[in-house]
Amino acid sequence: MVSDSTFPVIAIDGPTASGKGTVAQLVANHLGFHYLDSGALYRIVGFASLQKNIPLDQGLALAKMTQSLQIEFKGNNIFLDNQEITELIRTEEMGLRASAVGAIPEVRLALLSLQKSFLKAPGLVADGRDMATVIFPEAILKVFLTASAIIRAERRFKQLKNKGISANIDTLLGDLLARDERDTQRKDAPLCQAIDAHLLDTSNMDVEKAVQKVLFWYQKVSKEGSI
Ligand code: DC
Numbered sequence: 416m417v418s419d420s421t422f423p424v425i426a427i428d429g430p431t432a433s434g435k436g437t438v439a440q441l442v443a444n445h446l447g448f449h450y451l452d453s454g455a456l457y458r459i460v461g462f463a464s465l466q467k468n469i470p471l472d473q474g475l476a477l478a479k480m481t482q483s484l485q486i487e488f489k490g491n492n493i494f495l496d497n498q499e500i501t502e503l504i505r506t507e508e509m510g511l512r513a514s515a516v517g518a519i520p521e522v523r524l525a526l527l528s529l530q531k532s533f534l535k536a537p538g539l540v541a542d543g544r545d546m547a548t549v550i551f552p553e554a555i556l557k558v559f560l561t562a563s564a565i566i567r568a569e570r571r572f573k574q575l576k577n578k579g580i581s582a583n584i585d586t587l588l589g590d591l592l593a594r595d596e597r598d599t600q601r602k603d604a605p606l607c608q609a610i611d612a613h614l615l616d617t618s619n620m621d622v623e624k625a626v627q628k629v630l631f632w633y634q635k636v637s638k639e640g641s642i
Pocket residue numbers: 431432453454455457458510513514517518542543544545546594598
C-alpha cells in the first residue's frame with residue numbers, strides 16, 4: 416500500500432462502539448497528526464436535520480443544508496453555527512440519526528470535500544466507516560478495528576454510566592446491531608473491511624495495546640513499505 420498524497424493517512428474504520436475513535440485520537444496525538452472524526456460530521460448533519468425539521472426523504476434539501484453548515488472543531492469541542500454541540504451529538508439518538516443520514520448518497524457527497532480538507536501536514540488519522548474504501552483509498556495504513564457486539568455494548572454501557580446516564584444493556588445491544596445492519600447494508604459506501612486493511616479485533620485487548628499495534632504497523636509500513 417503506497418500513499419500517493421504528500422502527507423500520510425492512517426485510515427481506521429469499524430463498527431459503532433468498537434473503540435476506534437479513542438484509538439485513532441491517541442495514535443494521532445502520539446504522531447502529532449491531525450485527527451478526523453468523520454462520525455461526528457454525520458452526527459452534526461443528523462442533529463441539524465432535526466433542528467431544521469428536514470425529513471430523511473429530502474436528499475437534496477439535506478445536501479444543501481449540509482453544505483451551508485458552519486462546523487468548527489476547536490480542541491475536543493465541536494461548534495455548529497457558533498453553538499457548542501459537543502455532548503449534544505453524542506447521544507444514542509444522534510448515533511441512530513447519523514446512521515440514517517449516512518445512508519443518503521447526497522449527504523455523503525456533500526461531506527466529501529470537507530473530509531478531504533482535514534489532510535494537512537504532517538499527516539492525518541481518520542476514523543469512520545469508509546475512510547479506507549472511499550475517502551482516503553491512498554492511505555498508507557488501513558485498519559479495520561472491531562470487537563464482538565456484546566463487548567461493544569458493554570463498553571457503551573460503561574461509558575454512559577461514567578457520564579451518569581442510565582442505560583439498559585439489552586436496548587444498547589439492540590440499537591448497536593440495528594446500526595451495524597444499516598451501516599453495512601447501505602448501497603453507498605457501506606461499512607466493510609477494505610481488501611488491503613489489517614484486522615484489529617480488540618475484544619480482548621485494552622486501548623493501550625491497540626494503540627501500540629497501530630503504531631507498530633505504521634512504523635513498519637513507513638520504513639519497509641509493507642507490513
Ligand atoms: O462513528 P460514529 O458512531 O460517531 O458514527 C455515527 C454514524 O455515522 C454511523 O452509525 C454511520 C455514520 N457514519 C458514516 O456513515 N460514515 C462515516 N465515515 C462515519 C459515520
